[in-house]
Amino acid sequence: MINESALLESQTLRDGVLERTDVLDRVKALSLLPDGMHVTTAMVAAYFEVAVKTLESVVEDHRKELASNGYQVLTGTPLALFKRASGIQSRSKALALFSRRAVLNVAMLLRDSEVARQVRVYLLDMEYLARTQPVENPASTDTASLDDRIDQRITHILGKTVLPMFNALIETSGEHRKELIALRAGVQRIERRLHQHHTRLQRLEGVRDDRPTVGVMAAMGAMNGRTFEHHIAKLLRRDGCTNVTVQGGHGDRGIDVSGLTAGGRRLVVQCKRFAPYLNITSPDVQKFVGAAKVLHTAEVALFVATCPFTSEALSIAAETGITVVHRGLLEQWSAGEPLEVLE
Structure with missing residues (x-):
């Protein structure tokens, strides 16, 4: 099994698990802005229990990677529109926003945060379970459970093989860059839908003893x-x-x-x-x-x-x-x- 510290060093490994944003709430509740999609720098720092300056240092060192996963800084008209839509009261001329995906990305970059460490450990535990889950005889397996395992395997292949391949091609391709980005977006949509389907099946099945959970909220999330x-x-x-x-x-x-x-x-x-x-x-x-x-x-x-x-x-x-x-x-x-x- 990969050590959690490997996520700190390898962007390829980080890219492979960025769809698992549900892990954030399994470790600790993540408060969101009224738009239900974003958090500020201060909110991310509070979640990981680190100083704002520590988080800003991580952003400075990995801005390009974080930006590709939803980090953005609003100014001017976009900032004014966002404030109006979300009801945020702020006189700041710039506002840094993190998507849930970007927050998960931060969890794989922060070295001195116990919360971030727990997120990394939980991520790799889930990946390990997905890789090592035994294949049962389909003749004696419930159809929904079989579909669930197939969804997990396809999602795993998309995240670990197909998406990294597209990332590499996009980095090196000039002529077909736009087409490759569009294809990658399509694959990501399929991966998200499979993950959503997997989540719905878990909820329908109710609480299972073999489902990994962290804390009481994770147990309720499985109900x-x-x-x-x-x-x-x-x-x-x-x-x-x-x-x-x-x-x-x-x-x-x-x-x-x-x-x-x-x-x-x-x-x-x-x-x-x-x-x-x-x-x-x-x-x-x-x-x-x-x-x-x-x-x-x-x-x-x-x-x-x-x-x-x-x-x-x-x-x-x-x-x-x-x-x-x-x-x-x-x-x-x-x-x-x-x-x-x-x-």
């Missing part, structure tokens, strides 16, 4: 929607709630779990198991307010999500008495920290 609702019900019972019932499904009247708090107050819960790069928006919260307060006359209403909430959604929740359990708080709650509102 399907129904399993996640039962997990939240289990946490409620752990914290002293009674009459806890999972309601999710057709005819649930806008709630997923109901019960009574330890003090006997009427409790309802909305559960959203979204990808960590998505957001709960104000319409989501407004809809839950109506269900919780009007239809169910709840005294305690929890909106639990595996992703962040927009600032407007948080504001509406605060004004209407909805308790927001965002990704960070959910991780603490699942790890054993009780919710005070349930007392």
Whole structure:
């Protein structure tokens, strides 16, 4: 198995795993800007728990590589348009932005960050499992599982062989450079779609003992929607709630779990198991307010999500008495920290 330090030295190895941006959230939750796609230099530094100057030094040394993976510096009209679209309030005349892919790229370049080291180790663990997974007899294998393994093998070949080949040809070709770049983009789209399909199959299969996970959030990321609702019900019972019932499904009247708090107050819960790069928006919260307060006359209403909430959604929740359990708080709650509102 390749040592994680090899990623620090080899751009070819780094290029081969850059599609695995999901690893970032399996190691530690990555907060995004309101556009749901980018992070600033300060946010990346906070994620990796390093000084901003340390990160800026990495960018200076590897700017071309990072730029090819989504790093950019906005100025002038593009900056003004981005601020207007994302709601960012800043007087700076330039704004450096990292895509999730660029953040993963940074993880493979930062030497003095424990978080970056964990990302590299997890990346190589996943690659090792993909390479060493045994091939079973198709006659005795479920079709979905067989398709899943085929998808992983094709994705592995595309990432390790085809894309590096295109990269090398583009570097040395002048006459056909544009055509090669277009072909490479097509291959990358196929690779992303296969990875998305693989992720959907994992969710449909639910929690498996042989699926590698890191931390409680990774375990929840492997759950399907129904399993996640039962997990939240289990946490409620752990914290002293009674009459806890999972309601999710057709005819649930806008709630997923109901019960009574330890003090006997009427409790309802909305559960959203979204990808960590998505957001709960104000319409989501407004809809839950109506269900919780009007239809169910709840005294305690929890909106639990595996992703962040927009600032407007948080504001509406605060004004209407909805308790927001965002990704960070959910991780603490699942790890054993009780919710005070349930007392």
